[in-house]
Amino acid sequence: MKQKDSLFLKLAFPNKNPTKAQIKNLILETSNLFTFKHTLRPSDYMNNEDFLRGYILYFVPVNLSKHYNVFKELFRHPVFVQKKNLKIIDIGCGPSPALLSLFDLIEEKIIDLSHIKYLGIESEERAISIAEKLIRELKPEKLDLKYDFIKADATDLKIYQSLVKIKPDIIFFSNSLGELFEKDIIVMEDFIALMKAFSYKNSDITLIIIEPGTKKDSIRLHRLRDSLIKEIGFYPFSPCLNDLPCSALKVNNWCYEERIWKPPEYLNFLSFLGLQLKYLKFSYIVLRKDGANIKDTFDNSGEIIKNTSHLLNEKGKSRLWACWKGALIDIEKLKRDFTEEEVWLKIKKGAYFSIDKYIVLSDRKVRIPKECEIKILYSP
Numbered sequence: 001m002k003q004k005d006s007l008f009l010k011l012a013f014p015n016k017n018p019t020k021a022q023i024k025n026l027i028l029e030t031s032n033l034f035t036f037k038h039t040l041r042p043s044d045y046m047n048n049e050d051f052l053r054g055y056i057l058y059f060v061p062v063n064l065s066k067h068y069n070v071f072k073e074l075f076r077h078p079v080f081v082q083k084k085n086l087k088i089i090d091i092g093c094g095p096s097p098a099l100l101s102l103f104d105l106i107e108e109k110i111i112d113l114s115h116i117k118y119l120g121i122e123s124e125e126r127a128i129s130i131a132e133k134l135i136r137e138l139k140p141e142k143l144d145l146k147y148d149f150i151k152a153d154a155t156d157l158k159i160y161q162s163l164v165k166i167k168p169d170i171i172f173f174s175n176s177l178g179e180l181f182e183k184d185i186i187v188m189e190d191f192i193a194l195m196k197a198f199s200y201k202n203s204d205i206t207l208i209i210i211e212p213g214t215k216k217d218s219i220r221l222h223r224l225r226d227s228l229i230k231e232i233g234f235y236p237f238s239p240c241l242n243d244l245p246c247s248a249l250k251v252n253n254w255c256y257e258e259r260i261w262k263p264p265e266y267l268n269f270l271s272f273l274g275l276q277l278k279y280l281k282f283s284y285i286v287l288r289k290d291g292a293n294i295k296d297t298f299d300n301s302g303e304i305i306k307n308t309s310h311l312l313n314e315k316g317k318s319r320l321w322a323c324w325k326g327a328l329i330d331i332e333k334l335k336r337d338f339t340e341e342e343v344w345l346k347i348k349k350g351a352y353f354s355i356d357k358y359i360v361l362s363d364r365k366v367r368i369p370k371e372c373e374i375k376i377l378y379s380p
């Protein structure tokens with residue numbers, strides 16, 4: 001078993017090897033407190049020993065993989081690809097899966113950071129203590145890492161005065177925004193004012209927010225995206241291709257991402273329980289001020305489109321929904337116009353692709369003609 005996976009097991013069960021039933025029960029209890037039983041979840045849930053064990057076993061590897069995907073995408077871009085030093089502030093960091101994902105990317109030589117300054121803000125002592133253990137064990141040898149944690153309430157706006165002065169390269173919120181907004185101590189206007197302060201005299205900052213892939217969380221996140229763009233002049237790096245208002249929100253729809261995931265071996269037996277074991281589902285935004293966008297990393301200058309749905313097979317045609325120039329467009333190709341080997345059939349949910357010809361059928365409907373050249377530019 002990989003070092004990381006056995007460490008998760010050891011931290012959750014320090015004195016014995018767990019049975020499958022023990023693993024299952026811990027994970028289901030923890031998961032239920034984020035879903036069906038969320039109204040019963042105390043705000044200091046990370047201090048509950050069993051909850052934390054379930055979190056380490058399941059949510060740390062899940063979230064680590066989400067962060068890995070998002071960072072990998074960001075580090076493709078010329079503004080990041082040569083970066084050696086990174087200052088990152090992680091708000092509501094929990095056991096710090098964000099930092100662990102950077103460790104993986106460094107170990108796999110996908111990114112080439114040699115110095116990281118990491119500051120985690122977290123209200124619960126036990127989560128910080130687990131983070132410290134994980135960091136000590138998993139830090140890549142050649143990485144010069146300075147890390148610190150502030151045990152603080154991130155809804156207390158005073159703490160941000162000193163954080164702003166750090167001038168981080170990345171300010172990171174993962175699965176914490178909902179909890180910060182939950183009690184209405186911080187509202188959207190406060191958050192926008194905070195990000196204004198972070199980006200003032202630090203125009204190179206990147207804001208990353210990752211949220212669960214549920215309708216409610218995704219809609220709130222994309223509303224916030226639209227406001228951050230409008231009020232402070234942020235520009236999406238990914239997943240969006242431009243700064244136009246969210247095309248899904250405009251038509252009362254919502255948008256989420258799906259990525260293939262290989263869970264730790266000790267979770268394989270859980271697939272029948274309906275937990276995410278093959279795919280990660282989440283929503284996210286990465287915003288910068290300089291207009292850098294994921295499309296800069298594609299080898300193409302034509303019409304670039306993002307597929308936001310799965311390919312829908314219908315009688316006589318196959319369709320997908322795509323985000324294109326600020327609108328959610330229904331794109332179809334007739335079956336008589338493609339073969340089984342056709343690129344069209346390989347466009348996965350979340351992929352960016354280009355076309356060089358199309359026929360407009362209506363405001364929101366486009367057909368791809370037989371002779372169109374389709375290129376998949378990036379399939380996350």
Ligand SMILES: C[S@@+](CC[C@H](N)C(=O)[O-])C[C@H]1O[C@@H](n2cnc3c(N)ncnc32)[C@H](O)[C@@H]1O
Nearest residue numbers: 063092093094122123153154155174175176179
């Ligand atoms: C769902 S966990 C996410 C942890 C980590 N970012 C991840 O992606 O796995 C949310 C974290 O935010 C912390 N948190 C919630 N409200 C907070 C607050 N007001 N101040 C500081 N931390 C908070 C919780 O204790 C918890 O560790």
